[in-house]
Amino acid sequence: MSDLPVVVIGAGPLGLAAAAHLVERGLVPLVLEAGDGPGTAVDQWAHVRTFSPWPELIDPAAARLLAPTGWTPSEAGYPTGREWIDDYLAPLAAVLGSRVRYRTRVAAVSRLGRDRLVSAGRSDAPFVVHVTQPDGTEARVHARAVIDCSGTWGQPNPAGADGVPALGERLAADSGVLSFVPPTPTEASDAAGKHVVVIGSGHSAMTAVIQLDEVARRDPSTTVTWVLRRGVVGDTFGGGGADELPQRGALGTRSKEAVDAGRVSLVTGFRTERVDLLHGRAVVSAEDGRTLDPADHVVVLTGFRPDLSFLSEMRLELDAILQAPVKLAPSIDPNEHSCGSVAPHGAAELAHPEPDLYIAGMKSYGRAPTFLAMTGYEQVRSIAAALAGDHEAARRVELTLPDTGVCNGAGLFDAPETEAAGGGCCAPAPAADPLALSLHPLGG
Structure with missing residues (x-):
């Protein structure tokens, strides 16, 4: 399968970053995007300003890929979603060129000739990514690995308190x-x-x-x-x-x-x-x-949830509560704590029983909130290293995440008015500089 591409689902910030890391590792990415261009989800909140500064919104491998074009990263400020697309995502997608296919919707991911039940020879069979092409016809794309960076934007949680849309x-x-x-x-x-x-x-x-x-x-x-x-x-x-x-x-x-x-x-x-x-x-x-x-x-505005429907033939190991990978879930479960600093993690924590299948980016958090772009960039760096066989680099931690300054024990969602915040799981963070307000609708 070495001649096959690594299929990346989604041409958002994380999908394009994954492609950049794969290129740097000598692997061939193929990014499949349902929208008309890069950052389709970001475009829907293009008017909102991020609370992460420019340096934290640019993936290092992407910056290295862009450098020969004369592109220079912004050093300061907090971009709007539109600026993030125009000044970073669109140039990155342009450099990747034909490695990115737009208006191509992934309908299912399977293994060649094997449904979910078949184990014999499974890991030796290529992935088959079933897609709907721009002209509406169906096609199959063979891949050596799949990285799902499709996000959660299209799956908002409802107003209904029980997780189901309220009556009406x-x-x-x-x-x-x-x-x-x-x-x-x-x-x-x-x-x-x-x-x-x-x-x-x-x-x-x-x-x-x-x-x-x-x-x-x-x-x-x-x-x-x-x-x-x-x-x-x-x-x-x-x-x-x-x-x-x-x-x-x-x-x-x-x-x-x-x-x-x-x-x-x-x-x-x-x-x-x-x-x-x-x-x-x-x-x-x-x-x-x-x-x-x-x-x-x-x-x-009650958060988002992952769409797992097109992965139904894949062998996933997800937490029963969060729908996140089981090795990652304990550190992001809001029922247990609300500390902002989740330990950087990568291929090992995001792996599933299905070899060479990874869910990265916001979707990797399942229903948990507060995902930062930096977290995703570290994820795809580690995944690309693992797929290239550099397991030492895949294990290495190359990121320190900022703290939210919020520490809380169990009962985050249902605590009564009289309950005091507790837990003490975070060290005090340094005082913030009085900067102008900037906003972000996705929690990171």
Whole structure:
């Protein structure tokens, strides 16, 4: 199989970085992207500014691949999603050239002549990646290995508290009253004088709350309701000044200030059961019978989940809770802790019983939150080394991750209002510099 390519699923930041590492290792990548260009998911939040600075958003191997073209990395600042695409992802994809195929959707990954049940000769059989091509026809691509960097963006978690869309949620989404993306500046401005409900507790929700708070500052008739499933505990608003990524900490600081000032109403312990449409507005109700005032718009920002459907013929070893690789899951399980510094990890932690199949990037976290681009770049560096047979490099750690400054024990999602944050799993982080706020809807 040495003459076959390594198929990389997804031409986002991690998929393109994986391709760069494979090229550097002398391997042949083939990146399959369902969208029309690089960073299709990033393009959907192109208006949002990242909380990671430029140097942390550029993969080292990608930078080395780009250097001969005259491209130079940005040294400072916090790009928007659009800037990340235009100034980095698009040039990287251009250098990779025909190694990237767009409008090519992966339908399934299998082994040649073997379904999931067949063990005999399995590891010697090439992968078969079933795709739908730009013209709608089906095709099969043979590969020596597969790296799934398809992410989770297209699989948002619902508003429903039990992991299933609330009653009426799909209808509200179809009507346009409910959405799953932070509002654009224009959409936020259009909310002036209206009632907007934001559901979610992570960085995406804080992003939306801050955007809408700016509107409420200008027009006090604007009503913003922020809904949390859990009660308020010490880490509700993140690490603040203790976060080693200052702009990430600023999200919590700014959103807390909006709540304290009374411009944003915080509703806690609210587990959404249904969303009813009433004269073009949405009425959100909880399992305990509480009902919010009719909203002109509901923004659901409750995280994402992996799409594992096209890997159904692969032998995966996933954690029963997170749907992440079992060796990685204990360090990222939010039921156990909320420490931001996950130990750098690579091929060993991301391996599955299916040899030479890896799930990398945000999808490797399953349903766990707070994924950083730097984490993914280290993942694909290690995977490329393993596929090239350099197992010492695959084991080596070449990354130190920043701390969130948030330390919390079990019960992260369901802690009552009276519970104090605890756990003590992180050392105090250095104080942050007072930098301008920057936002990121994906948790890293």
